[in-house]
Amino acid sequence: MPESNLAERNDRSEEQVSGAKVIAQALKTQNVEYMFGVVGIPVTEIAIAAQELGIRYIGMRNEQA
Secondary structure, X not given: OOHHHHHHHHHHOOOOOXXXXXXXXXXXXXXXXXXXXXXXXXXXXXXXXXXXXXXXXXXXXXXXX
């Protein structure tokens, strides 16, 4: 791609959205009110994004040794 076309494309680019926000918005679109999960790093961003949209996150613990 020529440099001039790349510059034009970057000027028109929209704000990037995280995958967590996309997932949370999809859940909200499906009228999800509650989500359950094991508390931890893999779900933290999704849980925060969901809570920002009014979805209640109910965290569980895994006591496996």
